Amino acid sequence: MRNIVIGNLKPLQNVSKNSSMVKFHVFSLNVTTHKAPEFIDITESIRKCLADSMVNNGTLNVYSCHTTAAIKINENEPLLLQDMERFLERAAPRNDHYMHNDFNVRTVNMTEDECPNGHAHCQQLLLGTSESIPIINGTLAMGKWQSIFMVELDRPRSREILVQIMGA
Amino acid sequence: MRNIVIGNLKPLQNVSKNSSMVKFHVFSLNVTTHKAPEFIDITESIRKCLADSMVNNGTLNVYSCHTTAAIKINENEPLLLQDMERFLERAAPRNDHYMHNDFNVRTVNMTEDECPNGHAHCQQLLLGTSESIPIINGTLAMGKWQSIFMVELDRPRSREILVQIMGA
Amino acid sequence: MRNIVIGNLKPLQNVSKNSSMVKFHVFSLNVTTHKAPEFIDITESIRKCLADSMVNNGTLNVYSCHTTAAIKINENEPLLLQDMERFLERAAPRNDHYMHNDFNVRTVNMTEDECPNGHAHCQQLLLGTSESIPIINGTLAMGKWQSIFMVELDRPRSREILVQIMGA
Numbered sequence: 001m002r003n004i005v006i007g008n009l010k011p012l013q014n015v016s017k018n019s020s021m022v023k024f025h026v027f028s029l030n031v032t033t034h035k036a037p038e039f040i041d042i043t044e045s046i047r048k049c050l051a052d053s054m055v056n057n058g059t060l061n062v063y064s065c066h067t068t069a070a071i072k073i074n075e076n077e078p079l080l081l082q083d084m085e086r087f088l089e090r091a092a093p094r095n096d097h098y099m100h101n102d103f104n105v106r107t108v109n110m111t112e113d114e115c116p117n118g119h120a121h122c123q124q125l126l127l128g129t130s131e132s133i134p135i136i137n138g139t140l141a142m143g144k145w146q147s148i149f150m151v152e153l154d155r156p157r158s159r160e161i162l163v164q165i166m167g168a
Numbered sequence: 169m170r171n172i173v174i175g176n177l178k179p180l181q182n183v184s185k186n187s188s189m190v191k192f193h194v195f196s197l198n199v200t201t202h203k204a205p206e207f208i209d210i211t212e213s214i215r216k217c218l219a220d221s222m223v224n225n226g227t228l229n230v231y232s233c234h235t236t237a238a239i240k241i242n243e244n245e246p247l248l249l250q251d252m253e254r255f256l257e258r259a260a261p262r263n264d265h266y267m268h269n270d271f272n273v274r275t276v277n278m279t280e281d282e283c284p285n286g287h288a289h290c291q292q293l294l295l296g297t298s299e300s301i302p303i304i305n306g307t308l309a310m311g312k313w314q315s316i317f318m319v320e321l322d323r324p325r326s327r328e329i330l331v332q333i334m335g336a
Numbered sequence: 337m338r339n340i341v342i343g344n345l346k347p348l349q350n351v352s353k354n355s356s357m358v359k360f361h362v363f364s365l366n367v368t369t370h371k372a373p374e375f376i377d378i379t380e381s382i383r384k385c386l387a388d389s390m391v392n393n394g395t396l397n398v399y400s401c402h403t404t405a406a407i408k409i410n411e412n413e414p415l416l417l418q419d420m421e422r423f424l425e426r427a428a429p430r431n432d433h434y435m436h437n438d439f440n441v442r443t444v445n446m447t448e449d450e451c452p453n454g455h456a457h458c459q460q461l462l463l464g465t466s467e468s469i470p471i472i473n474g475t476l477a478m479g480k481w482q483s484i485f486m487v488e489l490d491r492p493r494s495r496e497i498l499v500q501i502m503g504a
Contacts, residue, residue, distance in 0.1 A: 073235070
């Protein structure tokens with residue numbers, strides 16, 4: 001038997017707002033990675049985007065432009081980041097067999113510097129490409145322990161993240 | 169060989185709308201949890217937020233303020249909830265070794281009542297922090313079997329969920 | 337020691353825009369599936385929705401109306417799709433024991449043509465129901481290798497995806 005108790009709804013009245021002028025902003029964020037998997041905390045850079053946008057109420061969407069780099073919100077505790085990196089490695093080991101890595105057979109999307117990265121694509125499946133965060137009174141409405149991470153899954157390189165802000 | 173058939177696009181014309189007045193609402197929802205993992209159906213509370221907002225067309229974003237509680241949409245069938253709870257426990261067992269749980273070594277983000285919860289953070293990685301649902305003609309455009317869940321991963325406690333509604 | 341280098345923020349000024357007229361569009365997309373798991377690339381159909389909407393800057397949300405079909409962004413390389421399908425099968429095997437599949441015991445949400453699909457619900461947990469993509473200057477701001485997939489997890493059937501576009 002479940003006895004579920006859900007508290008009364010608390011409308012945050014100070015952020016209820018009608019606006020006749022909506023702003024749309026997109027920022028591009030370049031991130032240099034050093035290993036894989038690697039959790040890189042991009043929270044402060046995203047806060048700067050929000051400050052630049054002058055948006056007080058609305059939504060901020062963080063979007064990874066890559067198929068082997070993910071967006072995730074979790075806690076920035078250094079030992080935990082190592083735990084989570086090991087967890088991803090175990091979930092889809094680099095040395096498992098992936099047909100995507102068989103360059104004798106594969107013909108599609110082959111590049112000059114193609115590296116075996118089937119594991120990185122499978123790890124990305126478990127994570128995700130975007131997260132949307134409410135903006136309340138000019139600040140990101142994140143919990144005390146939440147940080148926004150770009151997760152490198154493939155190999156060290158330069159990555160592009162988009163930060164989209166809609167609101168008033 | 170894949171023979172993919174995708175139906176003609178069906179624009180839902182009755183929800184195409186231009187508006188010169190956009191509303192932004194955020195509601196806070198307190199949820200009391202009783203065990204972990206625990207799937208708690210918050211669909212009805214979220215529908216009340218939508219009704220309160222008077223928004224007819226737009227997007228509703230459900231956001232967990234926590235790093236060990238997730239937002240997920242799935243089916244509310246009691247036996248399935250038990251299956252999914254066991255599935256999460258197997259994916260990142262509570263009793264595995266997590267450096268995050270080694271309080272002899274760890275120095276960062278330590279609180280008075282710190283409990284070992286490395287498994288909960290890893291389970292959260294597999295789930296996620298936000299989901300966005302279309303609002304059509306004043307109702308959530310969810311499928312017949314879909315319910316919105318907050319998933320407790322750590323231990324019984326009080327949790328905060330934000331429900332953000334943007335639209336007209 | 338982590339030496340994280342994050343590039344200077346690059347605001348995409350050409351997409352910063354204030355608008356006094358916001359558009360809200362929702363399209364319904366029917367997808368016929370042929371097996372499970374099956375990754376079906378729906379990118380082109382979604383691009384048509386965007387073109388129809390005449391929205392230049394804003395957000396596009398792709399939403400699955402189902403609890404055993406997911407939305408995911410990854411690379412459309414045929415061998416990789418097979419790798420990812422096998423990866424999902426291993427993560428939650430069809431033949432594992434799921435109480436949801438025990439029709440002698442289960443009483444909730446039973447339909448005439450009920451099929452055992454506990455594995456599909458668990459696989460869906462690992463994936464997700466929605467992804468939000470920025471729209472910049474009338475195009476989806478996706479990376480070079482990104483395609484949008486609906487992932488069938490249950491069995492061949494007809495599925496409904498909603499494509500919501502908000503912007504100006």
